[in-house]
Amino acid sequence: MDENIRKFLLDLKALTETRKEMQEKGLLTPFQLQHKLSMEEHMKNEIQNCMRRAQEEEEYRQQVEERYEARMKKEREAMEMQSLAENWSKEESGHKEKGAISEKKETTRSKNKKNGKKNKKGKSEESGSSGSEEVNELNIEELSL
Template sequence: MDENIRKFLLDLKALTETRKEMQEKGLLTPFQLQHKLSMEEHMKNEIQNCMRRAQVKIDEKKKEEEKMIGQITYRLERKIREMDKLKEEEEYRQQVEERYEARMKKEREAMEMQSLAENWSKEESGHKEKGAISEKKETTSSKNKKNGKKNKKGKSEESGSSGSEEVNELNIEELSL
């Protein structure tokens, strides 16, 4: 309670007690009694006015507090919305990164598989080439043997040059493969 209100209440109580004592003893004239009663009424009105002003101040303070609470609540809600938005953006970014990593992993696996397939096909073709080269060597050696027989008959210069030409052709074919 406000200090002024307490003071007025104490004064009113003292005034009322004094009036009652004087009225009981018959010391008051009707005019004095009327004056004392009007003073009591005036003090009661003053107390009520003080109480109203105090209540108005309390209400204003309450409104200010509610306004501040509303502003703080709005700011907090806005911050929460911003945080939620940032969280959603972060989750979306993580999803994009995961999809990107998955796609890159698939591409790497596909490239590895393609590389393995190419290596395997090179190995297979290498085995086939070796088989073809060995067959060509056999064919060349059999031709050389035939040419050797011809050389023995006296055509050594011609067959020697044709044999080296065949070997050169084989080397060129091997390099091109």
């Protein structure tokens, strides 16, 4: 509870007690009694207004806090999404680079294989009968040892 409201309540309590004591002793005229009751009623209204304003301020503060938290949550989610998108983009570019490298390797391998087959064919065609002669010569050398 607000300090001002607490002060008003204490003042109202003191005023009410004073009025009751004076009324019991017969020290108040009807006009004075009416004036004191009017003052008490005015103070009650002021206290109610202060309490209402304090409650409205509290509700407003809570609304502002909720909006702030919601905005911060959205910003965090946006940052997380951006981070995920960046990570995904990096992964995709990494996969593309790896894919390009593996494609280059495959292309090079397939070219080498094709060239190797041609070279092997070319060598065997070039050597022709001399290939079998070389084998015969090796066999003869091995036997002589």
